[in-house]
Amino acid sequence: MLLSNKFRIPGYILIITGIVFAVLYFTVKFRFEVPVFALVSSYLKTKYFTTFSTNFTDESIYLLLLAGLTLVVFSEEKHEKDIFKVLRYKALVRTVIADIAFLAISVIFIYGSGFLVMVMINVFLPFIFYLLFFNFMKIKELRNIKPG
Numbered sequence: 001m002l003l004s005n006k007f008r009i010p011g012y013i014l015i016i017t018g019i020v021f022a023v024l025y026f027t028v029k030f031r032f033e034v035p036v037f038a039l040v041s042s043y044l045k046t047k048y049f050t051t052f053s054t055n056f057t058d059e060s061i062y063l064l065l066l067a068g069l070t071l072v073v074f075s076e077e078k079h080e081k082d083i084f085k086v087l088r089y090k091a092l093v094r095t096v097i098a099d100i101a102f103l104a105i106s107v108i109f110i111y112g113s114g115f116l117v118m119v120m121i122n123v124f125l126p127f128i129f130y131l132l133f134f135n136f137m138k139i140k141e142l143r144n145i146k147p148g
Helices: 004-029 056-071 083-110 114-144
Strands: 031-043 045-053
Touching: 004 056, 056 114, 083 114
Parallel strands: none
Antiparallel strands: 031 045
């Protein structure tokens, strides 16, 4: 069961906002501090069930991108066709295979903090793989449908 097509626009807005925040974060060091509750906080000293003030920009970027991609991936197309169910399944299978390959290559060739970056990227990568696979197959399928 998919979300209504009306969720796609808010999804794209969240993605664009997340990208803008990311660009500002990495180019002009945009930051905003907020008080947070943490189950575990490990900076100079490991603390459990604690509150403190922290730069929440990177978490905001992560949440905006994750929420936006989720809405876009799980929303119907404007003109949803029955064949799209098959294409969604095929895209999902290809996504799992591509993601496993990405993780395997990361484990074999990337070490230290670089590997942690790959793990963080891998939160978004399945959504991106899925959108690419599904849209390429959808375009191909729509070209093959003969009018009339």
